[in-house]
Amino acid sequence: MSEPRVALVGASGHGLWHRRQIAPMQEAGRVRLAGLVDVRPIEAAPDAPVPEGTELFTDHREMLRAVRPDVVVICTPPQTHLPIATDALRAGADVLLEKPPVLSLDEHRALSDVVDETGRALQVGFQALGSAALAELMGAIADGRLGVVTGVAAVASWHRADSYYQRSPWAGKRTVDGHPSLDGALANPLAHAWMQCLAIAGLAPSTVELERYRCRDIEVDDTACLRITLESGLPILVAVTLCGEEKIEGEVIVYGTGGTAVLEYPTDRLRLPGDSEFREVPGRTSLLENLLAHREKGEPLIAPLARTKPFTAVLDVLHAAPQPTRLTDDLLSESGVAPERFLTIKGINAVLRQATERLALFSELAVPWAEQPLRVALNEEVTGA
Ligand SMILES: NC(=O)c1ccc[n+]([C@@H]2O[C@H](COP(=O)([O-])OP(=O)(O)OC[C@H]3O[C@@H](n4cnc5c(N)ncnc54)[C@H](O)[C@@H]3O)[C@@H](O)[C@H]2O)c1
Structure with a gap:
């Protein structure tokens, strides 16, 4: 053949x-x-x-x-x-x-x-759904190593220069030539963070609470806080920025009555309860290899379209949300020279860490620049009710 x-x-x-x-x-x-x-x-x-x-x-x-x-x-x-x-x-x-x-x-x-x-x-x-580190984490949860899971969070602090928003016609945009498009920290570069959370926590989101911010004249978020509450009541809290201080690579944190596990998903490093430090868990099944194995031997797909429906339901909320709040310049510091100019929200990393530790929105942490969140109940088709 x-x-x-x-x-x-x-x-x-x-x-x-x-x-x-x-x-x-x-x-x-x-x-x-x-x-x-x-x-x-x-x-x-x-x-x-x-x-x-x-x-x-x-x-x-x-x-x-x-x-x-x-x-x-x-x-x-x-x-x-x-x-x-x-x-x-x-x-x-x-x-x-x-x-x-x-x-x-x-x-x-x-x-x-x-x-x-x-x-x-x-x-x-x-x-990242094909990573051995994620599989080990999910195995540890299933084996009860974390006790009862009480919450899941994701945090990432990245930086992007002005040039990032010039990379293609849809960069920083919510529409292109009158057609809906969607860039932004949550929908694009940091989408893996909360897709990992959904994969771990279960696939029946019930409500979405959303705060979105921007530091530039773009149409989408470069900083955001999102809380997805599942039908079971389990919260997923996502706090991310592209205007960060020192880099937080991207961590998915699972809180349980028996301890906390942290997966650094871009690098496949994992820390389970009892581990003193991160440990690399090498191995990712390539999605193309998996698709070929599905064709040849009927192996199950890692990321079939159906698995992304809850993710898409949350995208719908992002799309319908008002334009993100523009943070004022006094909240920002600047480095580099355009187009390689970077903007940083002063103190943002502490805010991101607090949000994920408390499973709280920025507005619930008395962050002075935080706005009231948008709250949306998802319909039955998504929740599976
Ligand atoms: N999985 C990941 O980690 C990851 C990382 C980056 C981007 N992405 C995704 O990959 C996709 C592409 O992102 P990008 O940043 O490369 O976008 P891009 O705008 O750079 O486009 C990629 C390429 O597609 C071409 N193109 C545009 N319209 C086309 C068409 N109708 N027919 C044929 N070619 C066309 C462009 O000329 C460009 O070369 C997006 O969905 C993005 O979210 C995924």
């Missing part, structure tokens, strides 16, 4: 990461990169050169007709995901679709219908 033919739609930006993932798989005879699609000239990458025989396209429909790929990896801006994924599934391909898979529950329903109608597989690019 010849190796599966893979096509990548969106070859630059994060698409370069996918090209680097596919290159060794092609070398090993596991796949063949049959087509690359991008509306812009395809960026050269010395560590992921375009293999001989790969056909180049500017339109994914043309590629689907010409190449008839077995698997399509889609790494284009979120507002393009639904039509491209729909076309790929209807052309008979299985799909690895970058996160966020779609931008609303309406789109989620539409895409689920296409998955059902075509019988093809769709995996969503939440790659």
Whole structure:
């Protein structure tokens, strides 16, 4: 049997990461990169050169007709995901679709219908769900090592320069050319943090409380606090910023009556109750490998579309929320020179830590710049009631 033919739609930006993932798989005879699609000239990458025989396209429909790929990896801006994924599934391909898979529950329903109608597989690019560290943490919870879980939190303090908001047309935007789009700390770079929390805590969110802030003239949040309460009453508290002080890589914290566990999800380092320090738990199942194993041996998908429905329900809330509050300049410090200028919220890391320790919103911590949260009850379709 010849190796599966893979096509990548969106070859630059994060698409370069996918090209680097596919290159060794092609070398090993596991796949063949049959087509690359991008509306812009395809960026050269010395560590992921375009293999001989790969056909180049500017339109994914043309590629689907010409190449008839077995698997399509889609790494284009979120507002393009639904039509491209729909076309790929209807052309008979299985799909690895970058996160966020779609931008609303309406789109989620539409895409689920296409998955059902075509019988093809769709995996969503939440790659941290394939980590051995997450599996070990979930195993420890299931074995009762944390006692009864009483709360889950996520914290991350990153920095992004002005140039980050010039990287592509949807950067910092909630609409592009009149179409909904969604960038922002919660929806984009730090989405993995709360997807990990949802994976750990259960998948039936009942209410969402949200505070969003911005330090620049962008349309989305660069700093946010989100509390998702599950039907069981279990809270998930997420406190993140892209205007941070010293970097907090990204921690998912699980509180239990028998102790606390911390997973540093970007680095797969784990600290279970009783551990004196973090320990690396190497190993991630690649979502593309898992999709291939699903095709070949029926292995369960790690991140099927259905698993991202609660995540998408929360995105709906983000979308409907008013523009984030603009923090005044006196609350910020500045370093570097535009376009590599960084803004930092003074004292933000202590606020993030307190929020996650107390499972409290910024406004509940008497943070002077905090605004009242938006509170939304999710409907029965999402809660499963
Ligand atoms: N899983 C992760 O950790 C991770 C990390 C970064 C980005 N992402 C996701 O990857 C996706 C792409 O993000 P990005 O920052 O690379 O975006 P981007 O705007 O840089 O776009 C990626 C590429 O897609 C191309 N493109 C745009 N529209 C296209 C179309 N209709 N057909 C073909 N090509 C098209 C662009 O020219 C660009 O080369 C987003 O969904 C983003 O959230 C995921």
